[in-house]
Amino acid sequence: MTGAARATPQPIFAAEGFAKRFGETEVLKAAAVQARPGRVTVLLGRNGSGKSTLLRCALGLLRTETGSVLWRGRATLRPRISRMAPEGLFFVPDRGLAVPPQRVGPHFDSLRAAYPGVRKLEDWDPLNVAPFLGARIRQLSTGERRRVELTLALLRNPACLIADEPLTGLAPNYRSVVTRALRDAAQGGSAVLITGHEVECLMAIADEVVWIVAGGTRVLGPPEQAWAHPEFARQYLGRRRPLANPWGGSEPGLPGRESDRGEEGDGQGEAGRRVSGWVARAGRVWLPLAGSAAAVWFAVRVSVAMVGAAAGVSSSFEMRSSLPLVALCVLLTGIDHRRRGAARWFDNLGMGRGARVLIWGLTCLALEFLATAAAALLP
Template sequence: MKRFGETEVLKAASVHVRPGQVTVLLGRNGSGKSTLVRCALGLEAAQNGSVIWRGDATLNPRLARMAREGLFFLPDRGLAVPRQRVETHLETLRAAFPRSEPPPNQDPLDVAPFVRSRIWQLSGGERRRVELTLALLRDPVCLIADEPLAGLSPDHQSRTARALREAARRGAAVLVTGHEVELLLAVADEVVWIVAGGTRVLGSSEQAWEHPEFVGQYLGRRRPRDSPLSAAASAPAPVAASLARHAPVGVPQRGAAWLRRAVRVPLPVAASVAVIWVMLRVVLAALRGAVPLPEEGGATGSVLVGEVSLPLVAVCVFLAWIDQRRRGEASWLANLGIGPRGALLLWAGTCLSLEILAVVTSAWLR
């Protein structure tokens, strides 16, 4: 159940996503498709309900934890970081989730021409193609895509639909929302209709086209046209094989993979908060006038002078949170396995470590 104020959006809604299948969630605008998905990922707090992920039920789902275990969430917008280059996203994704077997098509949506561009320089459709490419190259165990076809040209819509079908064939559990009925139903193994705060499982695409209420209330009595895609599902790859693609074998390979992930994922986050800490220390030194400390009897002051300041650490963490929101990094980091709690610990740990290092260095210089 999910309410926004007095408005009850979801009453008794659920959706099951199975390995090797594409599940399509359809419904009118405002029916609660995105809300249901976000509640399942812990991005929205539901009044009640639980999530079953890989056989385990939880009342407190966390996108970052599920992302580390093979899930990728493609929101309807705002996945890619505007100030970063496309190639930076691709390199970070490869470092964060190394695998022994890459996907068959490394560039399914033709993003190579603008791979050196920054995200903010791209049009809406180009940005969406980049985000879809990131989702597909992740080669996830479970892919949840909220309106992935919106804003794309017909050709790229067809390519994306085929790529989603291919992801399921490789063993992924795929959940897709949207309003591009012909394309989505052409690749669907199961259709779920969300209406009046609840969900109805309509079955296969053929059964959905024949469902009288679904046709009358949602499709508007349309009939399917000839689709460029085949609705026949390919035989899915074994789930065990899908899981095995995401981990290097052997201690040296795991060590190298850990190092690449550390350099590409948490280190940039720590570097950004370190810059904030240095700026705060410079401002603090300027306010103090860099005067000698009384207890040191005339010792020369500097930026790295003083005891550990917990208020300064708190201010540093707060500014890092504001900076993350300004950069638009939260969704991308969550899909890399760093959620709000992880980011908070990383910020606080970095600021506190720098404070301790400053005190130790100051004492040694004296």
């Protein structure tokens, strides 16, 4: 293996040949981007150039005309965040990762339950979000909400971190903390792929710059080559000139990152840790999903009972259409789940749409069975 091959690791995540059209407008045509372990890749482009669209297409959030994704050496035409998240991917969208009606604290509890090896907030709080733990996400300002979402991503310490506009809404002092943390994550072996318009901040930590223009992408190489690229400088940078790396070419690591990818043994056996992990996941991830379905089922059941009482129909009417009613409850739960903006968060916890529908359906079926059994026992 040559020295150049050793210096450039194989990508853990690669999106190739993506095209996307919105009506008559062609946003992407043969766009591509990669994320390599130990490197920070910055995707730059004007507003509306397709940066977010490319990421969403590559993560399966938007349907595309063409394109494929290579994840950990496996090619797929139908990528899903929920399938890649348990294997080390974490996606921070430009908005809407945290669930607005939910409090901040349960987000960290759910992350810990889904991935037991993550760092605890009480051990490392780089963006000072501990004061927000009791507040609901919708009560926070845009900058505070962004700090919570980025802290979740940094505590996860994923093998591949994809963040869309991570610095938007942050005060300058927190921008410097985030950029240093992203650089440090790459030094620890993570593949970091980010977008944004804060050129000086992002270029200071970048290993590779990709420019998206006219629906396609151009790999400009390291920042010094990107700054010197005449077309990039004229069309995107304008009269900007490169700034010196604020860390003098060496980015000091943040404390304790060596332990992020695992925990020291605490005397508990492997079987015990596995059982406790499943219990935590059930309580913090599965139970909230089941609870939302149970609330919808109860509301539907009460409505059916009221309609039956108003029409003078016997109580047996209430138990007659169990399966259609379960399907209705699952549909309404999905609509409520989407309304609350919870899909992206549960995707990152490894709970895809199919798993969520399964939990909702089983919950409603169990409640239907219990209600039917109780009605049969009552006089």
